[in-house]
Amino acid sequence: MLEQTAIYLSPMAQRRAEFGDACASLFARLHLADSADVAASLMAREQPDLLVIDLDRFEPSIDADALGDLVARRAGAPVLLLCPFAGAAWLPALMAHGPVHYAVTPLDAAALRAAVGTRRAQPEVPASDxxxxxxxxxxxxxxxxxxxxxxxxxxxxxxxxxxxxxxxxxxxxxxxxxxxxxxxxxxxxxxxxxxxxxxxxxxxxxxxxxxxxxxxxxxxxxxxxxxxxxxxxxxxxxxxxxxxxxxxxxxxxxxxxxxxxxxxxxxxxxxxxxxxxxxxxxxxxxxxxxxxxxxxxxxxxxxxxxENEHLTARLTYISTTDALTGVANRRHGEELLEKEIKRARRYRVPLALLSFDIDRFKAVNDTYGYPVGDMALRTVADTTRAVLRASDILVRSGGEEFHIIAPHTSAIDGLKMAEKVRVAIEQAEIPGCDHVTVSLGVAQLGEQESGDSLTQRTDAALARAKRAGRNCVELAMQ
Structure with a gap:
């Protein structure tokens, strides 16, 4: 066994000296190389029985090709890689060039000698069966x-x-x-x-x-x-x-x-x-x-x-929400009203619809400008939502006009809700124009009534509130 020869490759002088001290006695001749070029030159003169490559301090981005060539030149002859535990990516990279054994470092002198002795005695590299x-x-x-x-x-x-x-x-x-x-x-x-x-x-x-x-x-x-x-x-x-x-x-x-x-x-x-x-x-x-x-x-x-779910939710929000006030837009409001009508009929519960708009809103825009008008719309929407129940739905149906879909609400309760909304908006402060008022119409869903008919009756009640002097509530006629 002592007739065997080996090459140990490491760019570190101290590691070469330590390897020589630990393992030189295992071989008849041990050559120490400080670079892949030197190792290649030694291999050209004498094909060693074992090539040991200590990968510590080699850089994959710089040395991978040269070390891979050394493994490939062995043509299946024994190669032992001493691989730092933090650099295990070397192993599959060099295995792609040919069969290799490996041991993970750090190893003390006894463990290093044992690893080298084992690989010298068992040159075959294990493979998957x-x-x-x-x-x-x-x-x-x-x-x-x-x-x-x-x-x-x-x-x-x-x-x-x-x-x-x-x-x-x-x-x-x-x-x-x-x-x-x-x-x-x-x-x-x-x-x-x-x-x-x-x-x-x-x-x-x-x-x-x-x-x-x-x-x-x-x-x-x-x-x-x-x-x-x-x-x-x-x-x-x-x-x-x-x-x-x-x-x-x-x-x-x-x-x-x-x-x-x-x-x-x-x-x-x-x-x-x-x-x-x-x-x-x-x-x-x-x-x-x-x-x-x-x-x-x-x-x-x-x-x-x-991300698709987020985009879908965002698209749904954009397509169903009024951009200025953050409440349901007209199209979405019409869909929600139809759903609530079906639910009210199925469970035989009352449903009320309230319609209101801001009194003399054109004058607000003309006098104070559109930015103040936008602020008034947002304030009216926020104030209304603050006094509604969680089940009530506020809809901006166009311009300065809004609807409130009120499930489980009779005409009488709808009037009370409308008055609560009217007072809250009248008292709300709006930067730039002090206050605004609203006129409201209220209607309860009839037994066989459609959504369009209910909306028309609430709008008619709203028109009567306007004619009655504004800032008031009117109940729709049956």
């Missing part, structure tokens, strides 16, 4: 099904957690989402009873300010936008976190960012806690990446659905 592939297909299908029928981000997150917990070995799944104000919160979790991320992380919202944001893989993934993996709880560097994980039987933790629509901060992250540490195969990494893309797609669908 038929049963494993079926499990991955089932997981992808369950995640896809979680997208169906999700009404909001919370229900979608709960469904995602339930799907992820079906993957063998997963003890707990959680979803972190970036919310308004650009802060992170725990949206959903499921799994081992008693394992609560809120207790483990000491909070469930504003997690980008959490003390453990640099140590827990789920928070690291959401904050940094890259996968994070710890194969031993102590690799987090936080003894309390490691103790909490071990207390619940967690041996490995994985955080996967949920990608945003474009460049920038991810939407959040998926958190997976496993009962046993194991190397993830390329197929498993590919499936997990698919899961994060599906999660992002589902969140986009939910957001689009909520």
């Amino acid at each position: 038929a049963a494993g592939l079926r499990t991955l297909l089932d997981l992808r299908a369950r995640v896809q099904a979680a997208l169906d029928g999700a009404e909001d981000a919370h229900t979608l997150s709960e469904a995602l957690c339930a799907a992820l917990c079906t993957w063998p070995g997963v003890l707990h799944a959680g979803v972190f989402l970036l919310k308004d104000g650009n802060d992170l919160q725990l949206e959903a979790q499921q799994g081992l009873e008693g394992l609560l991320l809120g207790a483990l992380l000491q909070r469930t919202d504003r997690l980008l300010q959490a003390p453990l944001r640099h140590a827990f893989p789920g928070l690291l993934a959401a904050a940094g936008g890259t996968a994070a993996l710890i194969e031993v709880p102590e690799q987090s560097g936080e003894p309390a976190l490691a103790e909490g994980l071990r207390a619940h039987g967690v041996a490995m933790a994985l955080g996967l960012p949920i990608p945003a629509d474009g460049p920038g901060t991810p939407r959040g992250a998926l958190s997976l806690l496993f009962g046993a540490a194991r190397a993830l195969t390329p197929d498993e990494w590919a499936t997990l990446q698919d899961v994060t893309r599906l999660a992002a797609f589902g969140l986009r669908l939910v957001a689009i659905g909520q």
